[in-house]
Amino acid sequence: MANRLHELAPDQLTSEQAKIFEQLTAGRGRILAPYKVWIHSPTVASGMEHIGTFLNKRSSLSPREVEISIILIARHWQGEYVQQAHIREGKKVGLTQETIDAILAGADPKLTDPHERAVHRFAAALIGGVKLSDADFAEIEAALGRHGIAEVIVLIGYYTSVALAMKVHEVPVPQPA
Numbered sequence: 001m002a003n004r005l006h007e008l009a010p011d012q013l014t015s016e017q018a019k020i021f022e023q024l025t026a027g028r029g030r031i032l033a034p035y036k037v038w039i040h041s042p043t044v045a046s047g048m049e050h051i052g053t054f055l056n057k058r059s060s061l062s063p064r065e066v067e068i069s070i071i072l073i074a075r076h077w078q079g080e081y082v083q084q085a086h087i088r089e090g091k092k093v094g095l096t097q098e099t100i101d102a103i104l105a106g107a108d109p110k111l112t113d114p115h116e117r118a119v120h121r122f123a124a125a126l127i128g129g130v131k132l133s134d135a136d137f138a139e140i141e142a143a144l145g146r147h148g149i150a151e152v153i154v155l156i157g158y159y160t161s162v163a164l165a166m167k168v169h170e171v172p173v174p175q176p177a
Contacts, residue, residue: 004168004169004170005033005036005037005171007036016042017040017042017045020039020046020049021039023046023049024045024049033081033165034048034161035048037165037169038165048158048161051154052158055151055158059151060145060147061119061152061155063093064090064094064113064116067089067090068090068099068109068111068119068120068123069119069123069155069159070082070086070089070155071086071087071100071103071104072103072120072124072127073156073159073160073163074086074159074163075103075104077160077164077167079162079164079166080167080173081163081171081172081173082162082163082166083104084173084175099111115143115144115148118139118140118148121136122140122149123152123156126152126153127156
């Protein structure tokens, strides 16, 4: 297998890439795997960093809702890297193995929180290509609000990009801790 992930050494970076690299490593001390793909287009890497930071730090979605959505995305794209990483994260934020297994099986995870149910229902419909009826959309809107709807849509797009980047570049799946 050829190494598809081309990591740039600091001395190989253009000035624009170096600026983004510094931003990415300032908070974490390292560059996360998807950014190793995106840094080849500094504008993309910068934009994705802003979106990713928002989704993970300032979104109205709870950490559980974010992980529910990401696991759905990973399942859809058969993104093993993202799936394994976010099963771990899901457990850290309180998702049970039963809930995770149901999501991975495409079954109803029987979420008791109405906001979590709405996020799961909306994300599953979007990822599955299902057109929501006006009544279904109204129920989801009542639970999430327009801002929540926007955030779920962007979360799906962002983590679809992550899953595809890891899959296309054949990044090794993280091993369970």
